[in-house]
Amino acid sequence: MAKYNKDPIAPKAKAGRKDIAKKCLDINSLFLTKINYFCNTGYDLHKNFYQYLLHLDQLREFFHNLTNLKSTLSKF
Structure with missing residues (x-):
């Protein structure tokens, strides 16, 4: 019975969260690089x-x- 209570989507969701976290890290590192x-x-x-x-x-x-030199020379 315990086998059927597991959600088959949960491992995919965890993988999706890892991808999102990786994308966030990439965006943050790009942002810090730009700064x-x-x-x-x-x-x-x-x-x-x-x-x-x-x-x-x-x-x-x-x-x-x-200009000072020129004005001085013009006096002579």
Whole structure:
């Protein structure tokens, strides 16, 4: 009698739960990979942005010195 009380769908349901858990783990690892990628990308953009600002600052100083030199030379 005990044989007939077992649900034949139960092993399939357990396997289905394992598949769902595996899919959730895959999605979570993909999500964490994306977060890690965007954080690293953000750092690179941040670093490049400040290098760009430094470059602009050097250009501004160069042209400022050039105009001062030009105005000094025009006085002579």
